[in-house]
Amino acid sequence: MSIATDFPKPTFVSVNGVELEVFEAGQQNAGNPIILCHGWPEHAFSWRHQIPVLAEAGYHVIVPNQRGYGNSSCPVEVSDYDIEHLSGDLVGLLDHYGYEDAIFVGHDWGAMVVWGLTLLHPDRVNKVINLSLPYQERGEKPWIELMEEIFGRDFYxxxxxxxxxxxxxxxxxNTSRFLRNIFRKNVPPAPPQPGMMMINLARTETLQGDAIMSDNDLAVFVSAFEASGFTGSINWYRNLDRNWYLLANISPIIQQPALMIYGDRDVVAKSEKLSEFVPNVDVVNLDCGHWIQQEKPEEANQAILKWLKQQEAN
Structure with missing residues (x-):
């Protein structure tokens, strides 16, 4: 399945020892960059509703398939997917385009990378807009160790x-079935099933809730993962404890202006301590689930553009 006809054509950019497949719009707005970072199991195509709107609003929109995704490089070593490498790719993109800094937008795992990038390379991040995943506090125990204690071995x-x-x-x-089952909204609440959630989603024939996208759009994700496989993208999860160690001596406070967009029905928990770690944050809540910018594209676009306008006015 080819990517929708009005989606930008990719270019390939060599950064940080890998090649990234990058989609661009608004090149006429050079000097005003905004970089959109997708989550899991996603693709640059997740931002198809935001790209033209941001370009029209005067931004040079840069949307990479991050390492492990799409036609970008998929290194073999697990440690090649830690936060130093993932944030280094984004710094490499800035260098490639000749930008000192940019506005970074992240959803889900992309948000985790944007938070990490802002901690590790604060001078390269102008503003932060993150969807779904709030700042994750670095506590006393490595993250996977902590999750195992709280949620058990079957937690994905x-x-x-x-x-x-x-x-x-x-x-x-089961690529097609898994993606069809995960990209849903209005899924009725149900008690957790035994076993591992993602494996269950890949095996179940029973559709819950409503599809968040057309079959044609879903086919873009399916063909991308059929080509790349899932290991590269899952390796991001396999670096959480490594990231915990890498961030040990980094100041945990994010000073940049930030916008946090939550979906009120998202399974990802909101943060009660967000403003402790991100003091200059504004919060917007939308009536949707996890796939915020695909479920509520107009509302997400309005929230982003309104906030950016307010920042310019300040």
């Missing part, structure tokens, strides 16, 4: 780490 973050290769194989074998 833990399972990805403790049983490497198991989920990857199931997802690779």
């Amino acid at each position: 973050f833990v399972h990805f780490n403790r049983q490497p290769g198991v989920a990857d194989a199931v997802l690779d074998k």
